[in-house]
Amino acid sequence: MxxxxxxxxxxxxxxxxxxxxxxxxxxxxxxxxxxxxxxxxxxxxxFDSPQDPSRAVNWEPRKKWILIMVLSSMTFITYMLSSHPSISDVQLMKITSALASAMFAPGVPQLMGEFRSKNSVLASLVVSIYILGNAFGPILLAPLSEIYGRSPIYHVTNIFFVIFTMACALSSSLNMLIGFRFLQGTAGSAAIALGGGTVADLFIQEERGKAIALWAMCPLLGPVVGPVVGGFLSAGLGWRWVFWVLAIAASVVMVAYFVFVPETYSVVILQRKTVRLRKQLRNPYLRSKMDSGLSYSVTFRQAIIRPLKMLLFSPIVASLATLSAVVYGYLYLVFTTITNVFETNYGFSPNIVGLTFIGVGLGMMTGVAAFGGLSDRILVRKARANNGELKPEYRLSIMIPCGLCTPVGFFIYGWTAEKHVFWLVPILGTSLIGAGVMAYFIPIQAYLLDAFTIHAASALAANAIWRSIVGALIPLAGLPMYDALGLGWGNSLLGFISIILIPVPMAILVYGERIRKSARFQIE
Known part of the structure; x- marks a missing residue:
């Protein structure tokens, strides 16, 4: 005792x-x-006991779900600005219309005219630089959250996100705008880099399915809603108002963070309790049970290289990160080409072409609903059939049947668009693509949370880094591929590759536990 x-x-x-x-x-x-x-x-x-109310996992459900909704709101806002690289060095208007999958992108022609530039590289960079910030941010922010906690990182980055968004609106040169866009992307990456760790803090394993579905949906729905709002906003008020509206929305959510997002990381909560007891008991020798005994500098060095170590030396993290990156790149390839397809093949005007993204969004919401409703049930059912052990691999079983939506969606989208079939049919194809992407994206996030709970932020950071880089590169092949192969065979190629990827989650289901528990691949 x-x-x-x-x-x-x-x-x-x-x-x-x-x-x-x-x-x-x-x-x-x-x-x-x-x-x-x-x-x-x-x-x-x-902690006083496993039921200690100071542990985030023991908070009342209402408090947890409000926190998740506030967290998802900022993720949604930051990813409405999510950017996509240039896909063709053709006329400036063709480039920027193909980039209309970001809220800011529809205003790029106005911006380039205001700054008197016809440089297609800069037109691409001013949009795509944001995603480079998204890739850089998790490298620094995830390790910091495992040292100082989630809430300080959230609050600081939210403040800087608002500041940098306002700076973008006030930019007086193209170079200034590009610089602030990178900083904006870095600050905006906190919600996605740390959000999964917060979910792991709040929910036990068999309850995480719905929470991870809600959180993971927002970064993918943001780029769907972005062009719909941004197209009308930039046309009516100009490109600067895109940033002003986002700055206002982010400011409101930033205040909500201060009210509804306390610290959730058990390591930091217990350390704060230890500091409090040291003062109350006047005993400087008390230490937290979770204290590694290492200095802050050593802890930071270990934490900052942990995501890269996971990506390089953990076969599970590397394979799932690559799979996530490929389907993420597919989604963004659709985003960067759908505008050109519907303007060219169906004569949609620039003002309404953004509405074509709703098909992808509905498919993604369907995928989210399916995962949220089934994942926890599948996990519990499989655990009961296997001596009650809740294996993270059970999260991946939904990927195999639902993953078929992606290739089927590409086949339908590609061939119906090439043959000029009624415009609703290719949009239905993009809906299947959206559902299939979520069938991969969310289970991978949930698996990483279950498998690397204490270092969930680092595992998700590794996934986010690789996903952002590949997601920025794959769409480069969009219009050139369609120009060479046509919409039918171009999208069919993507569909065939999607079929080839299906054995990856099957292999992890069979061998994942053995590899994950191997001492050779343990990442501390």
């Missing part, structure tokens, strides 16, 4: 006793409070 040590508040009243787990030394007798204060015996501070 661990002894408990009473303490007095400044007012002198006794409060509830905190369990102090004392490291036994010498004859093994536990020192009393007076002796502890007088000696250098070390004591370890732990």
């Amino acid at each position: 661990s002894p408990t040590i009473p303490f007095r508040t400044p007012g002198g009243r006794h409060k509830e006793k905190f369990p102090i787990h004392v490291e036994e030394e010498g004859d093994g007798e536990f020192p009393d409070a007076a002796n502890m204060l007088a000696t250098n015996d070390a004591a370890t501070v732990d």
Whole structure:
């Protein structure tokens, strides 16, 4: 049994006793409070019990879901600006219309006219630089969150996101705008880099399915809603108002973070409790049970290289990150080409072509609903059939049947668009693509949370880094591929590659646990 040590508040009243787990030394007798204060015996501070209300996992459901909704709101806002690279060095208007999958992109022609530039490379860079910031941010932010906690990183990056968004609106040159767009993308990556870790903090394994579905949906729906809103906004008020509206929305959510997003990371919560007890008991030798004993500098060095180590040396993380990156790149390839397809083949005007993205969005929402409703049930059912063990691999089983939506969607979208079939049919094809992407994207996020709970932020950061880089590169092949192969065979090629990828989750289902638990691939 661990002894408990009473303490007095400044007012002198006794409060509830905190369990102090004392490291036994010498004859093994536990020192009393007076002796502890007088000696250098070390004591370890732990949570009062598994049901300790200070642990985020024990908070009331209402508090948890409000936090997830606030977190998802900022993720949605930051990814409405999510950018996509240039896909063709043709006329400037063709480039920017193909880039209309970001909220800001529809205003690029106005911007280039205002700054008197016809440089197609800069027109592409001013949009795509944001995603490079998304790739850079998790490298720094995820490790910092495992040292200082989630909430300080959220609050600081939210403030900087608002500042950099306003700076974009006030930019007086193209170079200034490009610089602030990169910083904006870096700050905006916090919600996606740390969000999965927050979900792991709040929910036990068999309850994470719905939470991860809600959180993961927003970064993918943002680029769907972005062009619909951005096209009308930039046409009516100009490109600068795109940034002003986003700055206002981000400011509101930033305030909500201060109200509804307290610290959730158990390591930091327990460390704060330890600091409080040191002052109350006047015992500087108390230490957190989760304290590694390393200095901040050493801890930071280990934390900052952990995502890269996971990506390079963990076959599970590397394979799932690559799979996630490919389907993410597919989605963005559709985003960067759909405008050109419907303007050229169906004569859609620039003002309404953004509405074609709704098909992808509906498909993604369907995929989210399917995962949210089935994932936890599948996990629990498979665990009951296997001696109650909740294996992370069970999260991936939904990928195999639902993953077929992606190739089928590409076949329908490609051939119906090439043959000029009624415009609703290719949009239905993009809906299947959206559903299939979510069938890969969300289970991978959930798996990484279950498999790397204490270092979930680092695992998701590794996934986000690789996903952002590949997601920025794959769409480069969009229009050139369609020009060479046509819409039918071009999209069929993507469909065939999607079929080839299906064995990847099947292999992880069979061999993943063995590889994950292998000492050779343990990442600390």
